[in-house]
Amino acid sequence: MDRAISYKVETMREWGETIAKTFRYAPGEGGWTYFGACPRCGHETTTSVRRGFIQKAITLKKEPPEPVFLEELPVECSCGQQHAPDKTGCGAYAVVYNVAFE
Ligand SMILES: [Zn+2]
Numbered sequence: 001m002d003r004a005i006s007y008k009v010e011t012m013r014e015w016g017e018t019i020a021k022t023f024r025y026a027p028g029e030g031g032w033t034y035f036g037a038c039p040r041c042g043h044e045t046t047t048s049v050r051r052g053f054i055q056k057a058i059t060l061k062k063e064p065p066e067p068v069f070l071e072e073l074p075v076e077c078s079c080g081q082q083h084a085p086d087k088t089g090c091g092a093y094a095v096v097y098n099v100a101f102e
């Protein structure tokens with residue numbers, strides 16, 4: 001909850017585990033979205049996953065807003081807050097496994 005958290009690109013296993021447990025993953029307009037509070041900086045973050053990425057990741061027969069399942073989803077903080085003069089998001093990222101958008 002603190003803008004004093006400085007921008008730093010790093011991956012942390014706990015960060016990914018918390019994302020997996022606390023974020024919501026859902027079909028949305030034109031694709032899929034996931035949202036929740038970044039465990040590192042505490043800001044709310046909402047990210048859209050484009051159809052192209054999902055179609056590359058899995059063989060998809062259905063159009064949104066059908067649920068989809070991804071074995072791996074790269075997630076980064078995109079909270080929109082400036083954690084450095086030219087950077088938004090705090091830089092935390094991880095791969096989240098077995099994500100169901102439903
Ligand atoms: Zn933030």
Ligand SMILES: [Zn+2]
Pocket residue numbers: 038039040041042043077078079089090091092
């Ligand atoms: Zn963050």
